Amino acid sequence: MxxxxxxxxxxxxxxxxxxxxxxxxxxxxxxxxxxxxxxxxxxxxxxxxxxxxxxxxxxxxxxxxxxxxxxxRKLTETSLGSYDAPVAAADPTLRLSLEQALRRLTPRQRTVLVLRFFEDLTEVQTAAALGISSGAVKSMSRQALKRLRDLAPELADLVGADA
CATH class of the missing domain: 1.10.1740 (Rna Polymerase Sigma Factor; Chain: A)
Structure with missing residues (x-):
């Protein structure tokens, strides 16, 4: 170098x-x-x-x-501390709800949501980054957003009603 x-x-x-x-x-x-x-x-x-x-x-x-x-990863890991993650929610209660709900997603679902909505990648770009099909990205996004709505109904405005 x-x-x-x-x-x-x-x-x-x-x-x-x-x-x-x-x-x-x-x-x-x-x-x-x-x-x-x-x-x-x-x-x-x-x-x-x-x-x-x-x-x-x-x-x-x-x-x-x-x-x-x-x-x-074969063992379940538990975080001992917290971290103030930057989230697009000004309301601290809403931010905490989102953070807790994201933790309850599978790692794969969380990764897809981060790439799609935080990194603002397209479905095709996300699929390429993860080495999976665009259809898998669509399916995982849909499942993850549904799970977020189920886990934290108060996030409906952030998650979207149709997603």
């Missing part, structure tokens, strides 16, 4: 945004930190190749690493 300053600038500028996405993907502050760190290690190793679009590379690496982790 010859351009260390470029990598350092990227990490400094985009680190907080990557950490927010990682938290939304994992639902756990410590796992989120591990996820970002793992993705940045890979990015540092390949910086020469990816320096034209490093954020896309790091985000894609995070998505894939997260999938690998929840495929291998």
């Amino acid at each position: 010859t351009d260390r300053s470029g990598f350092d600038q990227f990490v400094h500028a985009r680190g907080p945004a990557l950490a927010r996405t990682a938290y939304l993907l994992t639902g756990d502050h410590h796992l989120a930190e591990d996820l970002v760190q793992a993705a940045l290690v890979k990015a540092a190793q390949h910086w020469e190749r990816i320096d034209t679009s490093p954020e896309a590379y790091v985000r894609r690496t995070m998505y894939h690493q997260n999938i690998s982790w929840w495929r291998r």
